[in-house]
Amino acid sequence: MNPIQANEAAQVAAQIARVPAHVRAAIVNAGIADARTVLPVPYWSTVRVGGTVAANTLTVDTTARKAFQYAVGQDMTIAGFTSTTAGFADTNLLRAGETLDNSDVWIWGLAAELCPNSEPALAARLWRECIVELSLNGTQSIKLGTLGMFPGAGGLYGVGQSALLIPDLATAGRGVDGGAGAAFGSMSNGNPMGGNFLKFPQPFKWGAVGNGGADASLSVIVTPTRAITIALAATRAAAAGEQAWTQPTTGNAGTFCDIRFRLVSVAVSRRSQNI
Numbered sequence: 001m002n003p004i005q006a007n008e009a010a011q012v013a014a015q016i017a018r019v020p021a022h023v024r025a026a027i028v029n030a031g032i033a034d035a036r037t038v039l040p041v042p043y044w045s046t047v048r049v050g051g052t053v054a055a056n057t058l059t060v061d062t063t064a065r066k067a068f069q070y071a072v073g074q075d076m077t078i079a080g081f082t083s084t085t086a087g088f089a090d091t092n093l094l095r096a097g098e099t100l101d102n103s104d105v106w107i108w109g110l111a112a113e114l115c116p117n118s119e120p121a122l123a124a125r126l127w128r129e130c131i132v133e134l135s136l137n138g139t140q141s142i143k144l145g146t147l148g149m150f151p152g153a154g155g156l157y158g159v160g161q162s163a164l165l166i167p168d169l170a171t172a173g174r175g176v177d178g179g180a181g182a183a184f185g186s187m188s189n190g191n192p193m194g195g196n197f198l199k200f201p202q203p204f205k206w207g208a209v210g211n212g213g214a215d216a217s218l219s220v221i222v223t224p225t226r227a228i229t230i231a232l233a234a235t236r237a238a239a240a241g242e243q244a245w246t247q248p249t250t251g252n253a254g255t256f257c258d259i260r261f262r263l264v265s266v267a268v269s270r271r272s273q274n275i
Contacts, residue, residue: 041100041267043068045091046115047222048080049126050256053232053249058122058164060228067220067261071096082251090260097138097217098209101269105206109264110134110220111197112150118257120160120184125228126257127156132222136206136215144198147222151196152262156186163254166233166245175253176246197264208269220261 045067051060065080071093076084092100099105112132114123127148135141144150163174165182172179207216238244248254 037267037269039267039269041103041105041265043092043100043105043263043265044260045070045093045220046076046079046089046258046260047220048076048256048258049122049130049222049224050080050251051122051228051230053247053255056232056234056247058230058232058248058255060122060126060224062224062227064221064223067091067222067259068093068218069096080256097219099206099216099218099267101267102208102210103267103269104208105263105265105267106203107200107206107263107265108203109197109199110144110150111152111262111264112147113152113260113262114156115258115260117253118160118259119162119164119254120156120186121162121164121230122228122255123156123160123257124184124186125230126224126259129224129226129228130222131225132220134204135219135221136204136217138217138219141219141221142204144200147259150198159183159185163248163252164230164232167243172243173245175248177244197262199264203265206265222259 047065047067049060049065051058063080066078068091069078070076070086070091072086072088072091074086074096076086076090079090094100110132128146130147132144132147132150133141134144160183161174161181162184163181165184167173167179167182171182174181205215206218207214209216232247233245235247236242236245
């Protein structure tokens, strides 16, 4: 601090000293109430896009699956799961659609992570056919792009073991047959080590409840734009030149993909009165 600044600071301190103590306390409390914290708080939520198996075909309908519309401890039907209660591996929301600590959240990127229990052959179709939308008020949505446009922390990467496809003769099928299953490779749209995400041209505001704005209920919506069908081999016993194969059943391995969405965002909130 130079001499001029020091002199100004001394004058201000002298003026403050003449203000009654209870007035000074009121001013400090008002300042704390207006103070804000800005933190890169992580947000994530998971959806399941699954199909039904009938007549040697896996069929995925065009029902919308919604992320961020359930909280820890709540049923996940809206996200495409059946008889499943959410845990922190699925989402970190404590109230469906609402920010943590009633913060204002500025979202400037979105990542879509394919969970490792997903069927790779189905994932290839979903990444081609599914549209992703963002809704902040429950009535209007913005089409952000297809799943293939969201590299996530890697998107589809490397090789997965399929429960839908017949493996080679030396390998038993995955799931019911207890084998590794057929290897299914996918082209990569991002390296998992790169922490990739789709950056928005401008941020979206996910508002705190009660702040007067309409954008206080977040949904990330995944919808197949057309019904997806994948032909399946029929169940068969082992025979000369053929490995045994058991067709997967609805709801089990090979019939669904779990997709975890992660927000790239910052949370702006009032500072705690206890800090």
